[in-house]
Amino acid sequence: MTANPAIVSAAELAAELAGPRPPVLLDVRWQLGGPDLRSAYEAGHLPGAVYVDLDRELAGPPGAGGRHPLPDPEEFGAVMRRAGVSADAPVVVYDGGLGWAAARAWWLLRWTGHPQVRVLDGGLDAWKAAGGVVTTEPAAPAQGDFKPSPGAVGLLDADAAAALARSGILLDARAGERYRGEVEPIDPVGGHIPGAVSAPTTENVAEDGRFLPADALRARFATLGAASGGAPVGVYCGSGVSGAHEVLALQVAGIDAALYAGSWSEWSSDPARPVATGPDPQ
Template sequence: MNAILSAAELAHELAGSRPPVLLDVRWQLGGPDQRPAYDSGHLPGAVFVDLDRELAGPPGAGGRHPLPDPEAFGAVMRRAGVRRGEPVVVYDGGLGWAAARAWWLLRWTGHEEVRVLDGGLAAWRAAGGPVTAEVPAPAEGDFKPSPGAMGLLDADGAAALARSGVLLDARAGERYRGEVEPIDPVGGHVPGAVSAPTTSNVGDDGLFLPAGELASRFSELGAAAGGAAVGVYCGSGVSGAHEVLALAVAGVRAALYAGSWSEWSRDPGRPVATGPLPG
């Protein structure tokens, strides 16, 4: 199953005999709560899920967005009507990072039929898709999480993969190089990691690049299907999930370092590299 689908494909599925459960996970880093935006208009039938409170655990030593407790996550998904073996489509405002986080969590906890709406709500509106302010009341789902279906790295695993495989840093290049660090305690990157900003996975229209173009991009960075093991990190495990999603579209399996730089940089015992990766 392709990890993403277009607005036209989603409209077709919603009109079919097996419509997917829709999750609205609009979110802005450091921005306002997106529940009011959801209340003012969302895809018909979509249930709002809050990233900070429901797709992450409390911030702390494990980073700004550590993984949520699997059982708590499962309860959120059941409240949203998620069922075993039934399709789920996740969307956000258009950036794709929050939707990818929900996609990754569902895949990691064992749900096999989950996809991201390419371009999110912006693409849906551009295609003439309807929105509503009506808040649904879905029947309770039966999804029970079984973690482990997607690769997951801790700090030691990320450090080891940077030496033995390919560890991609999904943040902006200037943060990777340590030129600026607007959020976390220290600027720079995991030694050996390769700069691969997730913003380069999409075009000017906000849609993912074609699978072949993504495959070429990642291959040039050393991450190719059937090649060395691949891992991804970012600031706090959100945009990194988007990179894992892009890799999946390109046919490359990748693990996520969920704690990412917000965990790594809090530990003074962890080494920090700055500047470009030596050629």
């Protein structure tokens, strides 16, 4: 196993795949607002990896709960079992390199109780850069036995997120200009949850998409008020995808955090909810 239980390097993954207990691989390539990337998967993926579609299989239908509400746990479990996921076998998820979609799958598996799931640090690009092979052969995994048991990690609803912004640390993982309300390309209104702290998840990674070292992440989060053993921490984003990536970064740093899965797309859909703008939390 890797030194950090949340992520695995390409070299570490290659060694594990050659070992006696190779992990199940999930390919979660995705692009916001675009078609699914099954065609990219079919053009080349890690040997044995199964494609999982974020919009259809890692989220429920968009609506009052946001653009990517949580999927029905039983339906999610069926998807994971078809992909070969079992409770006692390790899982590694990856995407095209940004890490957001892989983090969404990682978070869902953790929330539903899977004990051994990690993200390939740097995604497919890191795998190729390390000399890893890709294939066009379709995967044919044996049926898994994973049965979801939701609630294994922290989940926030709108009320809990608002309360945490007052009593703990609520981090906004979106770009700073969306937090400040200067632009809002997707949701009904720009701005942030009152009391939330701007913490763009893009600042948790290097130019190649790999996470910063754990010490650097701890230092960054400490400046934002988040520390292991400190005040409770929560994260939100636009629709619960990039926020999962920030929860993953916090985990790499050794800090537990809850995810507001509905995020800004749910919050901003109700005109009765307060909205703050500008660089300050309040």
